[in-house]
Amino acid sequence: KADQALLAVSDLHVSYGPVEAVAGVSLQVPRGKIVSVIGPNGAGKSTLLNALMGLLPAKGSVVLEGRDVMAMPVESRLREGLCLVSEKRELFAEMSVADNLALGAYSRRHEPKGAVEADLEAAYQRFPRLKERRHQTAGTLSGGERQMLAIARALMARPRVLMLDEPSLGLAPLIVAEVLATVSELCRSGVSILIVEQNARAVLKIADYGYVLEQGRVAMEGDAASLLADTRLIETYLGFG
Ligand code: ATP
Numbered sequence: 001k002a003d004q005a006l007l008a009v010s011d012l013h014v015s016y017g018p019v020e021a022v023a024g025v026s027l028q029v030p031r032g033k034i035v036s037v038i039g040p041n042g043a044g045k046s047t048l049l050n051a052l053m054g055l056l057p058a059k060g061s062v063v064l065e066g067r068d069v070m071a072m073p074v075e076s077r078l079r080e081g082l083c084l085v086s087e088k089r090e091l092f093a094e095m096s097v098a099d100n101l102a103l104g105a106y107s108r109r110h111e112p113k114g115a116v117e118a119d120l121e122a123a124y125q126r127f128p129r130l131k132e133r134r135h136q137t138a139g140t141l142s143g144g145e146r147q148m149l150a151i152a153r154a155l156m157a158r159p160r161v162l163m164l165d166e167p168s169l170g171l172a173p174l175i176v177a178e179v180l181a182t183v184s185e186l187c188r189s190g191v192s193i194l195i196v197e198q199n200a201r202a203v204l205k206i207a208d209y210g211y212v213l214e215q216g217r218v219a220m221e222g223d224a225a226s227l228l229a230d231t232r233l234i235e236t237y238l239g240f241g
């Protein structure tokens with residue numbers, strides 16, 4: 001391929017004891033694109049993202065901008081520009097919005113303070129609701145606000161590839177649309193995206209490319225528009241959406 005993908009994963013394997021949850025997955029995230037991974041419950045989607053972040057041991061290769069990150073621990077992968085917003089969102093519920101955002105920049109603690117402060121201001125501009133609520137504890141935010149905070153916190157690490165695990169989980173349809181619109185806008189502002197969703201139709205509308213994961217393997221892949229047009233695929237693999 002002429003232009004090298006920003007993130008290139010090849011032949012990734014992840015096992016839980018005897019169970020192989022990810023069984024030889026290869027995928028690419030080109031610069032400036034939104035790539036989605038869809039598929040039924042238990043297909044291995046979360047396992048895939050956790051392994052890419054270094055949270056689970058895996059075999060295969062994960063190359064970010066030409067650098068193999070496979071041997072790196074989580075914090076080094078963060079510094080290289082990989083960041084995951086997990087399904088659980090994992091905010092510090094007792095801490096304020098502002099402190100949660102500050103912790104998002106932990107991997108940048110050796111950088112000059114001004115750079116991080118400028119990014120905090122940028123986060124508040126992008127998410128005015130978080131600015132209004134900056135002194136409120138994260139646990140008292142609405143579901144949609146918590147998801148926005150989780151995304152804003154991830155951005156504080158200055159990711160080049162932002163990985164999102166089911167950002168629509170548990171949110172009302174209107175809020176889901178808002179979160180996905182934010183993801184689109186992040187991509188336009190230069191962050192490449194790898195997004196896992198069960199809500200296939202909604203995510204394919206904002207994605208450039210999609211992979212269908214089934215039982216730990218890529219069962220199908222293609223341009224988001226062509227996957228979206230394949231009603232049989234949407235119904236067979238995903239039932240609804
Ligand atoms: P969902 O959308 O339901 O979260 P998923 O596609 O993200 O599904 P995974 O959560 O990655 O799927 O799970 C893939 C497989 O690995 C499933 O069969 C699951 O039961 C198994 N699995 C996940 N986590 C563990 C674990 N900690 N220990 C053992 N098996 C696990």
